[in-house]
Amino acid sequence: MSQYVFGVDIGGTTVKLGLFRAQGDLLDKWEIPTRTEESGSKILPDIAADIQKKMEEKQISAKEIVGVGIGAPGPIDSQGVVHRAVNLGWGVFSIKDTLEEILKIPVMAGNDANVAALGEMWKGGGQGSNDLIVVTLGTGVGGGIIVDGKMLTGATGAGGEIGHIHVEDGETQECGCGNKGCLEQYASATGVTRLAKQKLEGSSKESILRGGEVSAKTVFDAVKAKDSLALEVAEEFGRYLGNCLASIACVVNPEAIVIGGGVSKAGEILIDFIKPHYEKNVFHGSRDVKFSLATLGNDAGIYGAAKLVLDTCN
């Protein structure tokens, strides 16, 4: 009998779904809209209906399904209980119990960034490592810590929230979380853009960034063209992120660090700005770490969700 698993990644606008063989081959992937109306009460029933439809279409019976893994944007504890997910309209309830009741199939759930980290460990840039820091540089900075092959979930599902580590006492602007000086304010796509705009406004230095669109992409394109202002921005970005990763590594002693998210599209050059600061400040026992780029892109979530349920229910 074949064994299958579903991996589901719930985002603010779309839900990504994947059907995998238990060995990890992705057989099919697709998306449905995330209906956040009515406190997001339609999201899980929508997912359940869609999974049942796919099972019918592929002629897969419930017995052949190991389980359904779910990643969602919010703190989700190790029992599969979400503690408020603002983007989805969710309060506090068990994702696991709710979906199991409809589907009669084992369900496991976790925070989307943590689940994506598990995906990168399983089939992406972190393959071969059981102890991993995955940092996702997108609109914000997300993180997932893998300890001994498992997600670090934490007491209330807020493990791996490395974007909100305090890295700058002198910051005057507020982060989205309400604090000031979070890593996210310097190392996200938004953060890199902000640093570049500050430098452009604060000096009259020539730069190919002047007058054009300023984004993480244009900044790192300018870095590749050896634009000196852009290099200063990249240096600052690398200092904040490298130092912060060194602190995290003192705590978790990783084998590898994987960098993903939109900013990571700049490529290996990113690592050149991060690694020297990391190596300067990290404890020697964690100095010898492999840096690599994430490879699964937007599929990391469905891969990780599949892995989560395989680890628990297989």
Next chain:
Amino acid sequence: MSQYVFGVDIGGTTVKLGLFRAQGDLLDKWEIPTRTEESGSKILPDIAADIQKKMEEKQISAKEIVGVGIGAPGPIDSQGVVHRAVNLGWGVFSIKDTLEEILKIPVMAGNDANVAALGEMWKGGGQGSNDLIVVTLGTGVGGGIIVDGKMLTGATGAGGEIGHIHVEDGETQECGCGNKGCLEQYASATGVTRLAKQKLEGSSKESILRGGEVSAKTVFDAVKAKDSLALEVAEEFGRYLGNCLASIACVVNPEAIVIGGGVSKAGEILIDFIKPHYEKNVFHGSRDVKFSLATLGNDAGIYGAAKLVLDTCN
């Protein structure tokens, strides 16, 4: 049949041993010298001989022993392999295999600070919590992270080395690890003494510390007497430690933080200096954390070692 377990804590000068019932009652504890000569090759045979002597004395058979847990000062991975322990003269070898070969009883080993953290979780200041940061403020700053009831060991056994998190860019003096600006330089007993001496030398402010012995103890005694220079030192200590614990908490999302080591003898007042900085900088999902003091003192290591082997072999 009764079930027993030995907990062993290897230090640079003495080895502490404890005989426990499997439920956790400490029946007997004693010490033997640590013989570090000949690359520390006598340490494990000494421990084995002593355990066999104790079993004879108490008329306990090997069948009644769940196992022997060991904590030692150095990076020890999850397989029980030590990767150099300078204080003991040890290179790289399996503590587990070496001792099992002599005793024919299951053995588990871990880093002493991580093992002590496990002890505080089991029977000390962290009871009731499964996700824990334990920070030990002694000559240095040691740490142990408990995730879901287990020690965070890391890829090479250097997990929880929080004393070497970089917290100050402006530092000119070197830490014992070779880096500059490690937490240990500000939050250990040595660090507090150093901060106080710097303040005494750098100002002519009156202080009851002038002319007398300056140590972490006298500094916190002066804090209790509302000495304004000592209060400045405590404030600085609390800022470094509180901020750093906030960063660690963003990574591991603990339920509780336990403070131990010699400096913690100052009592609850210590927490008053740490907590405001912690709460100011931590991510809101980890703000609601219980701070407490360690309660097992020097016995944390033998308790934790016993727990380590019980978790694995019971």
